[in-house]
Amino acid sequence: MADQHPHDHDIVTRPAIAMAGTGCDAEQYAALYRRSLDDSDGFWAEQAKRIDWITAPTRIANWSFDPVDIRWFEDGVLNICHNAVDRHVEAGRGDRTALIFEPDDPSGEVRKISYAQLQREVAIFANTLKKLGVAKGDRVTIYMPMVPEGAFAMLACARIGAIHSVIFGGFSPDAIAGRVEDCRSDWIVTADEGLRGSKRIPLKANVDTACDKVPVKGVLVYRHTGGDVAMQEGRDHWYHELSADVSRDCPCEPMQAEDPLFILYTSGSTGKPKGVLHTTGGYAVWTETTFRYVFDYREDEVFWCTADIGWVTGHSYIVYGPLLNGATALMFEGVPNYPDHDRFWQVVDKHKVNIFYTAPTAIRSLMREGKDYVTRHDLSTLRLLGSVGEPINPEAWRWYYETVGKAKIPVVDTWWQTETGGIMITTLPGAHDMKPGSAGRAFFGIAPQLVDGDGKVLADEATGGSAEGNLCITRSWPGQARTVYGDHDRFVQTYFSTYKGKYFTGDGCRRDDDGYYWITGRVDDVINVSGHRMGTAEVESALVLHPKVAEAAVVGYPHEIKGQGIYCYVTLNAGDEPSEGLEAELRQWVRKEIGPIATPDHIHFTPALPKTRSGKIMRRILRKIAENETGSLGDTSTLADPAIVETLIETRKNR
Numbered sequence: 001m002a003d004q005h006p007h008d009h010d011i012v013t014r015p016a017i018a019m020a021g022t023g024c025d026a027e028q029y030a031a032l033y034r035r036s037l038d039d040s041d042g043f044w045a046e047q048a049k050r051i052d053w054i055t056a057p058t059r060i061a062n063w064s065f066d067p068v069d070i071r072w073f074e075d076g077v078l079n080i081c082h083n084a085v086d087r088h089v090e091a092g093r094g095d096r097t098a099l100i101f102e103p104d105d106p107s108g109e110v111r112k113i114s115y116a117q118l119q120r121e122v123a124i125f126a127n128t129l130k131k132l133g134v135a136k137g138d139r140v141t142i143y144m145p146m147v148p149e150g151a152f153a154m155l156a157c158a159r160i161g162a163i164h165s166v167i168f169g170g171f172s173p174d175a176i177a178g179r180v181e182d183c184r185s186d187w188i189v190t191a192d193e194g195l196r197g198s199k200r201i202p203l204k205a206n207v208d209t210a211c212d213k214v215p216v217k218g219v220l221v222y223r224h225t226g227g228d229v230a231m232q233e234g235r236d237h238w239y240h241e242l243s244a245d246v247s248r249d250c251p252c253e254p255m256q257a258e259d260p261l262f263i264l265y266t267s268g269s270t271g272k273p274k275g276v277l278h279t280t281g282g283y284a285v286w287t288e289t290t291f292r293y294v295f296d297y298r299e300d301e302v303f304w305c306t307a308d309i310g311w312v313t314g315h316s317y318i319v320y321g322p323l324l325n326g327a328t329a330l331m332f333e334g335v336p337n338y339p340d341h342d343r344f345w346q347v348v349d350k351h352k353v354n355i356f357y358t359a360p361t362a363i364r365s366l367m368r369e370g371k372d373y374v375t376r377h378d379l380s381t382l383r384l385l386g387s388v389g390e391p392i393n394p395e396a397w398r399w400y401y402e403t404v405g406k407a408k409i410p411v412v413d414t415w416w417q418t419e420t421g422g423i424m425i426t427t428l429p430g431a432h433d434m435k436p437g438s439a440g441r442a443f444f445g446i447a448p449q450l451v452d453g454d455g456k457v458l459a460d461e462a463t464g465g466s467a468e469g470n471l472c473i474t475r476s477w478p479g480q481a482r483t484v485y486g487d488h489d490r491f492v493q494t495y496f497s498t499y500k501g502k503y504f505t506g507d508g509c510r511r512d513d514d515g516y517y518w519i520t521g522r523v524d525d526v527i528n529v530s531g532h533r534m535g536t537a538e539v540e541s542a543l544v545l546h547p548k549v550a551e552a553a554v555v556g557y558p559h560e561i562k563g564q565g566i567y568c569y570v571t572l573n574a575g576d577e578p579s580e581g582l583e584a585e586l587r588q589w590v591r592k593e594i595g596p597i598a599t600p601d602h603i604h605f606t607p608a609l610p611k612t613r614s615g616k617i618m619r620r621i622l623r624k625i626a627e628n629e630t631g632s633l634g635d636t637s638t639l640a641d642p643a644i645v646e647t648l649i650e651t652r653k654n655r
């Protein structure tokens with residue numbers, strides 16, 4: 001049994017305002033949670049009733065983690081776009097606002113798109129894709145700025161049964177090419193340029209460079225900034241031109257529940273990013289249900305998730321979750337600190353935001369600027385705050401709760417992953433007291449389990465009690481990823497082989513006696529930089545592509561704002577010398593290979609890396625040195641050359 005942790009008893013009572021809208025209270029949670037495990041089929045059949053099925057499912061769960069084969073609602077037929085858009089119009093709610101667009105430039109034009117308009121826009125977009133040649137089952141790459149057309153493109157794919165693969169605008173041409181090639185996508189939807197903090201992002205030019213490497217059949221270009229772009233005859237089409245004469249009606253394609261909905265690439269501890277595949281029925285039920293209970297949505301409220309649609313958070317809680325619930329979602333093109341550090345609060349005030357969902361890295365960076373930026377705005381419409389993407393330190397939690405929420409409204413810290421499709425562990429606003437720094441309790445249908453390195457069970461919902469270990473989930477849930485696109489073996493290897501028969505999350509976690517989970521961070525070679533997941537192996541491969549680099553080892557280290565920073569140990573080829581110029585060049589090199597989100601914080605040139613006699617790099621030591629924990633390096637006696645450790649400590653970069 002793990003020792004009690006000092007924070008375990010640090011409880012913030014849920015505010016009275018948190019009485020249920022679409023959420024639930026403590027008693028209901030207990031009953032619903034129990035039923036979700038004891039009568040899983042009954043529970044999910046009932047949740048699934050809020051979805052419009054063309055053919056209602058009779059088989060609810062049908063899954064196995066050994067061998068790995070996951071199906072939910074498999075004989076059901078539906079279209080998720082119909083559920084997110086058309087059915088609200090058909091129910092007479094077409095005038096309700098679906099999306100509010102707040103542009104990068106605060107004086108720019110706000111767009112409010114009603115559900116009826118959304119239906120029209122998505123149908124036109126879908127017909128334009130068809131005109132381009134896109135058919136059911138085709139993969140469509142979407143590389144768009146944070147504008148409503150990005151959401152239209154996703155929904156248009158879903159409408160016609162094409163599989164979208166959205167790539168975040170911060171990724172490089174090489175990253176685009178790799179993803180396009182991996183899922184054999186013949187089509188790309190992009191824009192001339194994106195805007196972030198007044199900077200222009202050359203989206204179309206990046207696509208052009210990617211297509212030089214990996215040719216595609218068609219590129220659809222949405223005119224956003226009006227910036228100059230090259231159009232390649234026969235391949236590139238302006239959206240406004242190609243869409244001009246298409247029909248405004250486009251039927252929704254009936255889809256089997258297990259038909260693919262989207263691919264989303266995410267980093268792992270080894271190799272290239274994986275194309276995580278989500279399917280239609282389970283994902284629809286999961287995002288609808290989690291949005292409904294976690295955010296306790298009430299009619300006409302404005303929900304704002306600050307993520308980008310290029311990440312799973314944007315997929316599930318800007319597009320699908322809110323729209324499936326008929327909610328109003330705000331889409332923000334810009335960044336938290338442009339034109340000034342109060343942009344978030346200015347936007348909350350301007351659009352009367354009720355529910356605000358952001359990442360700890362943003363909270364930490366705004367916290368540093370002082371509370372005046374917050375207090376100068378009227379935030380009285382806020383009713384619920386959410387956090388996602390990385391562990392939130394209690395200090396940032398307190399600031400969020402007290403300065404932004406005025407200690408009056410709940411904060412939900414939601415733990416989940418690209419692979420989980422939606423929220424897995426969280427407090428529910430009307431049901432649970434909060435513990436700053438803990439993600440909270442298991443959501444309906446989720447069975448977390450903590451195991452030790454050998455797979456011995458330390459604690460789960462059945463045993464209760466406190467323990468710290470590796471976080472597994474022992475049963476499937478509807479929103480779970482079904483496979484890695486084109487590589488089911490890799491799916492099995494990555495998630496189900498460390499602990500046979502269980503889904504292994506890659507996270508370390510503590511459970512306390514009250515059943516609250518405290519995520520301690522990744523236990524694999526994945527790091528979390530500003531809430532973005534990064535495989536250290538990816539950064540290493542990028543570095544060793546440079547002609548002067550012999551070897552590279554990349555680790556994370558604690559970073560005040562980003563959560564983790566990227567620390568790179570680099571050895572050079574014989575004859576090449578370290579220099580500040582080369583350091584800058586390598587930083588630039590990684591940006592070009594992967595994208596700005598992977599920019600190294602520190603490049604540490606070293607004559608050698610600490611290796612065992614069998615040649616294995618001892619990452620544990622490299623991590624400790626980068627973390628400045630040099631007093632506790634542990635056993636270094638198995639190193640081929642123990643002296644290298646002293647050299648590394650002396651030349652450490654982030655002192």
Ligand code: WT7
Nearest residue numbers: 313388389390391413414415416417418519533
């Ligand atoms: C990893 C997943 C969830 C969507 C955005 C990130 C970390 C995520 C929390 C949280 C502590 C968290 C985990 C997880 N993480 N949310 N509330 N508390 N850690 O999705 O890129 O797939 O990353 O993010 O380490 O494994 P992702």
